[in-house]
Amino acid sequence: MSEADFGPRPGEEIVDLPAAFDAGLYFVGRVRTPWTERAQCPRNSAQSDAVCTLEVDPRFAPALRSLAGTTHLIVLYWMDRAPRNLVAQQPRHAPEARGTFALRSPARPNPIAVSVVELLGIEGETLRVRGLDCLDGTPLLDIKPYFASTDARPQARVGWREAEADGEVSGREGRRAAP
Amino acid sequence: MSEADFGPRPGEEIVDLPAAFDAGLYFVGRVRTPWTERAQCPRNSAQSDAVCTLEVDPRFAPALRSLAGTTHLIVLYWMDRAPRNLVAQQPRHAPEARGTFALRSPARPNPIAVSVVELLGIEGETLRVRGLDCLDGTPLLDIKPYFASTDARPQARVGWREAEADGEVSGREGRRAAP
Numbered sequence: 067m068s069e070a071d072f073g074p075r076p077g078e079e080i081v082d083l084p085a086a087f088d089a090g091l092y093f094v095g096r097v098r099t100p101w102t103e104r105a106q107c108p109r110n111s112a113q114s115d116a117v118c119t120l121e122v123d124p125r126f127a128p129a130l131r132s133l134a135g136t137t138h139l140i141v142l143y144w145m146d147r148a149p150r151n152l153v154a155q156q157p158r159h160a161p162e163a164r165g166t167f168a169l170r171s172p173a174r175p176n177p178i179a180v181s182v183v184e185l186l187g188i189e190g191e192t193l194r195v196r197g198l199d200c201l202d203g204t205p206l207l208d209i210k211p212y213f214a215s216t217d218a219r220p221q222a223r224v225g226w227r228e229a230e231a232d233g234e235v236s237g238r239e240g241r242r243a244a245p
Numbered sequence: 246m247s248e249a250d251f252g253p254r255p256g257e258e259i260v261d262l263p264a265a266f267d268a269g270l271y272f273v274g275r276v277r278t279p280w281t282e283r284a285q286c287p288r289n290s291a292q293s294d295a296v297c298t299l300e301v302d303p304r305f306a307p308a309l310r311s312l313a314g315t316t317h318l319i320v321l322y323w324m325d326r327a328p329r330n331l332v333a334q335q336p337r338h339a340p341e342a343r344g345t346f347a348l349r350s351p352a353r354p355n356p357i358a359v360s361v362v363e364l365l366g367i368e369g370e371t372l373r374v375r376g377l378d379c380l381d382g383t384p385l386l387d388i389k390p391y392f393a394s395t396d397a398r399p400q401a402r403v404g405w406r407e408a409e410a411d412g413e414v415s416g417r418e419g420r421r422a423a424p
């Protein structure tokens with residue numbers, strides 16, 4: 067896989083990135099998944115029940131203390147193969163290019179992915195989780211407990227998704243109305 | 246405010262950080278809030294109804310396209326005043342020190358905060374949002390649409406929080422049972 071996989075499509079927009087970074091990240095471990103090529107990755111975490119593991123660097127292992135009894139985690143990881151200069155992107159099958167901040171695409175100025183995972187087990191420096199969709203070996207940035215009171219918004223809606231869903235519903239209704 | 250505010254307390258644990266960073270971040274804007282000192286900040290976002298703004302750098306403004314009709318966002322920002330070497334922390338009033346990855350404390354190896362906010366309005370490069378609790382001027386890292394299907398887990402539980410809540414409930418019941 068190369069950056070060519072992410073090459074700009076018609077309607078997409080790129081910018082010149084700043085000359086220097088403003089802050090630095092430490093990789094605190096690795097994400098282990100069954101997927102070694104991008105084409106194998108599920109389209110999103112809801113499309114896979116695969117059990118993956120978070121392997122935390124021994125240096126940071128003491129930070130895992132007190133996780134027992136916690137059911138869900140927010141995992142941050144670094145999409146290290148994604149280009150960072152795309153500000154508008156053309157998703158396949160979408161009617162027009164969309165702003166990067168309106169998408170969950172890995173291509174973004176700071177390619178930090180956020181996933182909510184189910185915590186299945188803890189063995190030493192390794193967490194077994196469900197809910198990831200990234201490549202094997204992806205660098206791990208952070209693990210946080212998921213607080214339903216501040217993190218769960220079941221009623222949230224995404225504008226462009228609703229527009230697409232409306233189209234689908236009309237389509238299905240049209241077919242249903244037909245003989 | 247200085248790092249001394251975050252100085253280790255009894256039971257806390259620090260580690261030597263790696264000699265070099267593994268990746269770099271761009272600040273893509275600033276968070277504007279009513280709070281200019283740490284003591285003023287709400288304890289968490291649920292404790293404030295304050296309207297805050299996300300000011301996106303003009304360079305990245307095209308990335309805001311297509312957000313209309315989206316009700317909630319995930320905002321990532323950089324807690325630039327927090328120490329990064331604390332792997333176990335002693336929250337005030339907690340019975341014992343807890344692992345950093347079991348806490349939402351800003352002090353962590355990569356001090357990236359994740360907040361779910363309500364999107365109230367978009368004016369040019371500025372988003373009005375509700376649900377932040379950070380200092381005015383905090384560097385902005387990323388904005389993502391919140392997808393209820395993958396991000397909302399209303400049933401999620403946090404082990405140490407439940408233990409505390411049990412204690413509180415017993416306490417209250419005890420007092421209620423007393424004359």
